[in-house]
Amino acid sequence: MYKLATEKLPELLQCWSQGATVYVPQKVGEVTLFRPFKGQGDLALGEGNTLEPPKDLFFPRTEKLYDYWASGKEARLEPVELHPDRAVLVGVRSCDARSFLLLDQVFLTRGYVDEFYKKRRENTAVVALACTQAAPTCFCTSFGIDPGRAEGVDVQMWPVPGGYLLEALTPRGEEMLKQASGLLAPAEGEKIPAPAQPSLQVELEGLVEKLQKMFDHPYWGELSRKCLGCAICTYLCPTCHCFDIDCETIETSGYRFRCWDTCLFAHYTLMAGGRNPRPTRKERLRNRLLHKLQYFVERYGQFACVGCGRCLELCPVNVDITKVIRDVKEVSL
Amino acid sequence: MADVATGNPLVPMPARIVKIVEETPDTKTFYISTDQGKPFTPKPGQCVMLSLLDVGEGMFSVTSQGPDHLEIAIRKVGVLTTALHEAEVGQVVGIRGPYGNGFPVEEMKGKDMLFIAGGIGLAPVRSVINYCIEHREDYGHLWIIYGARTPTDLCFKEDLFNNWPKVENCRVDVTVDRADEKWTGPVGFVPPFVEQLKPSPENRIAIVCGPPIMIKLVLETLAKLGYNDEQIITTLEMRMKCGIGKCGRCNLGSKYICLDGPVFTFAQLKLLPSEY
């Protein structure tokens, strides 16, 4: 365990910037976002969750797959060769760290490996920052997440008076601390601070079993009446992973790309010929919630919600997944 | 294969349309081949992502294959399929796959087979009919019941009226919703036609493909005839993008049709949300 003095933080980020791009929460106007560290900037390491989750580091909102040329009967394509720069993601919260493990399940297992995701993921070191203060919308502990210690990260940091404690959890993390050894002091007698204790809690016992019986329940119709279908909840959700594949052609050349998509949009399941198995917001919002709380559990054995609270906070009409969980437990079948 | 060369399973390999067969006024079968021959060898019932690079990609079932080509029957319904219908022999296309589970040809061994299809629904079924014919000794009696709107809408006429009836221990019954002046065969929808023919459920597996409403009514008919849910197999259709269970698009409950389907027994379907 090592200690870094608060004023040495920029130097630490500078040090890790050698041969890599460091992404760290920074103030951008009114909000906090992960942005590349450029030597200065308004670091916002201690101020709760970023507005957007950092998933776009591994799964960019748009990503080119290949270029093509097509003219008459002839056509050819040139795949994009991805060689992502090394990256260090600093200040990730335990909830978002769990989301990476869930995205790994989607992109790296079940028969096919998503090469672009894999390369970006492998090239990125993750440094977590423990939470000592929960926002009113945080409920990560309900999913067995420890705000004080993230899973699957290279380095864990804790905020302490006058600085940060750092502990390496992987060989890559050890390498990073060695690289920064000039800035770090052994942490003698320092105590790891108590983790945040979110007051918001949900009870998950029996939830999946109840939802399995509720597909046709009128609850979804009632719930979706206020939903605008804006999809803010999916774009800001660290575990939402749906994407579209489309192309852009200008005269005889173009490229095919993928981009984030959401099951809340009407065209998502609209088939050629006009049939749509999820014709209204009821079916679409139900799909999003069941995907988080039932389908993902059935498929991968874990909930696809990490309790980050972003959708609770930012849904313009207050569709609140914690309330949904409470409601579901109460509705009669 | 493209995903070996590039590491990216979403990148297709280039191939060409080497032959086009006009099945009906709105359906054509495209023969697809690469310079190295057949792109890959799908199992009966598996699907492929076929693209016109500058137009779009779509998931289609492979209706048959030869030693060096795949056959894909495509009905004109949207932008991509219209563009494909305008394409000529020699056109370069992109292809990736094969995707999905395919029909359970192992579990079907030793059974009598009943194939019920409507319209373009014969395309996926044809792959498994041909498979059963190629492995004739592994399967019992083959019974094909097929219907389309009019005689001109019947797909794969050569197979229906010439090839399949010649196969040993194989029966073909064809109906049309509306006859024309030349049609002398049965007239009527598929579900009552099946009810009339009364294929017994004894040691038989039924594969049912077609428009959703036909499937629904045929399932009711089969239940009436004494078929249980494990004996009935169907295929599902859903909008698809990745084909590999990542993009989230084609989920039915916790299953992805592209990866875990498109073939399901009716018993499996009953455990999934009725959202198809």
Ligand code: SF4
């Ligand atoms: S953010 Fe709220 S209103 Fe918008 S789609 Fe999600 S649940 Fe509906």
Ligand code: SF4
């Ligand atoms: S569903 Fe809401 S609370 Fe759960 S991980 Fe997604 S954005 Fe966070």
Ligand code: FES
């Ligand atoms: S098409 Fe992407 S998950 Fe099935």
